[in-house]
Amino acid sequence: MLPVTIRRVFLAQHRVDFRKQLNGLLGEAYKVGADPYGGDCVVFVKKDRTQLRALVGDGVGLYLVSRRFEGGRLQALLSFAEQPSANKISTAELSLLLEGASFTVHRRARTCRGT
8 A cells, every 4th residue: 555644535526538537636635625735635536437546645746556457347337527626535435446446435333521
């Protein structure tokens, strides 16, 4: 895994041209309100759901992780918006997404806060 602490994970809900390189994807990350240099991870899914890219950074630079699904498509049900937008997902949901699994969260458990 990456030697980076991930603070928040964003799943982009708009179409992104996968010919864009690192700087283009960084611009898309800023459009949805994420800060990859601050520990945010932004996941982009290709229109045909055969590939995803994750952009995450640390204090020194950025990582661009790409995953191609051979012989199938990503099973996550995604609808693409016209305007740049993103949903926050958990790191557990990110792991499922990287595995190519389908996930649906009906209700998240409340976080435990100290008394």
